[in-house]
Amino acid sequence: IRAGASLVQLYTGLVYRGPPTAREINRGLLDLLERDGFNSVSEAVGADL
Numbered sequence: 001i002r003a004g005a006s007l008v009q010l011y012t013g014l015v016y017r018g019p020p021t022a023r024e025i026n027r028g029l030l031d032l033l034e035r036d037g038f039n040s041v042s043e044a045v046g047a048d049l
Contacts, residue, residue: 001029001041002048 013021029041038044 001044002036002046004046004049006045 008025010022010025013025017024033039033041033044036044036047038047
């Protein structure tokens with residue numbers, strides 16, 4: 001995301017790990033945003049460019 005990505009592929013994770021995958025990704029993303037001082041995903045997109 002910090003390199004400019006604005007879309008995450010979720011399908012493969014859902015196939016192999018099931019619906020909890022979306023919750024895990026969301027929680028992990030929130031943790032990373034907080035750690036890096038961002039208030040939203042849109043703030044983080046492209047931050048390292």
